[in-house]
Structure formats: structure tokens, C-alpha cells
Amino acid sequence: MIILRTNNHLEGWHHRLNNDLNNVVHPHFYLFIRAIQNDYAYNSAISSCHLANGVLPPRKNLYVNRNARLQNLEERCKQQTLTLDEYQPKRR
Template identity: 30%
Template sequence: MAPLVPVEKVEDVWFQALEEVDSDDRSVVDFSDYVTETWVENNRQMWNHYETEGPRTTNHLEGWHHKLNNQMHRAHLNIFTIIKLLQTFQSANEIKIIQLAAGGKRRKKEKKYRDLETRLRQLKERYELDMINVMDYTDAVSHILKHR
């Protein structure tokens, strides 16, 4: 679960995890070399979410895109139809903003996701307080996400 480990610890976690891998299998070695060179040694900040507050995925954007596609009843709309559709979306969002500013409530996340975030936050706090080491933290995060 290297994406949820501090950036400066990713390499340590990755190399420790590699010690448990069967190094006799050439495809495993090739894959681990690729991950090490491309992602662990070079692009950690791009995919690491340890410090991320808010969404860690693009699901909200995919949902918006799906909704937009459902409103278009043909594959190739003219530009004026697209503009009118986007204006409708904008009006709906402005109404939501006004409602929220007036004290309206946001729709709650599903309980399983709220519980997952709580468990991950508590685990992160334990790690940051040096109550557990980085490998125990990583194992626990992996276990939580695997059994959700």
C-alpha cells in the first residue's frame, strides 16, 4: 500500500516487500524492475496519496462524465446543444451552492466508506505518533483495504 505511505518511505517499503517475492520467476523480476525504475525511484509524488485530503480517485469526474453522456441522446451533437446542456449543468450546480451556503446538508457518504476513512485515519495517527513502524502500518492498511 505504498500510495498511502509517506513519500520518503516508499522506497523502503517497496524494497522490503520485494524481499518476499520469488526472484526465480523472470516475469516477476522484470515487472518489479519496471515498477522500481518507473514509479518508485522517479515518480513517487505523482501517485502517492499519503498527504491527500479529499478524493484520491477520479470517480467523481467519471460520474459527472457519465451523467453528461446520458443527457446526450446522440453521438454527435451540434455546439449549441452542447452549450445548452452545459448551461443546464451550471444552473443546477449554482442552485446546489446556494442551498449549501444556506445551511443545506451534503449527501453523506455510505457508511462503509465513512468507516473505512475513519479506520485509515486512526491507523495513520498511530503511525505518526510512532506507535507502529512503517511496515506494520503498510500491512495494516493493506489488510483494511483488502477486507472492506
């Protein structure tokens, strides 16, 4: 299970939507609808590719290692081999 700790995926979606709208602050209603439809088509294509081959895009080793370290700390805290005072500074 992938735990999201940031909103980078939302930032990326918002950037892609703004590019579809040509960075117009207040787009025409039908232009906005077309951009949302394009976004839906893009997401559907990406989802079907992931479902077809069963492979998610690779994650950077930095984030894989960071998640493993955090999960290890969480498990140690649950097993009470790590006190809360020791856990807090290490989770950063």
C-alpha cells in the first residue's frame, strides 16, 4: 500500500489542467468542460495501461527508502521497542 504524505500528485494534476486551459484564469465554460474531458481520457488511458500490464511506474529510490524507514519506525513503536519520545525526532 502506498501512503501519500504530500500533495505533489494534486500539484501535477493542477499543472496539467492549467496547461490544457492555456493558463487562462477564468476560462469559458465549454473550454473548461473540454479540459476536464481530456483529463478523464488521459487518466482512463493511464489506468488501462496499468491494469493491462500490472506494473506501476517506478518510484524513486529516495522515496522507497524513506517509506521503508517510516514503516519500520511505526512497527517498532507499535511493538513498544521504541518509545514515543524516540519516535518523534526520527520520523522527520
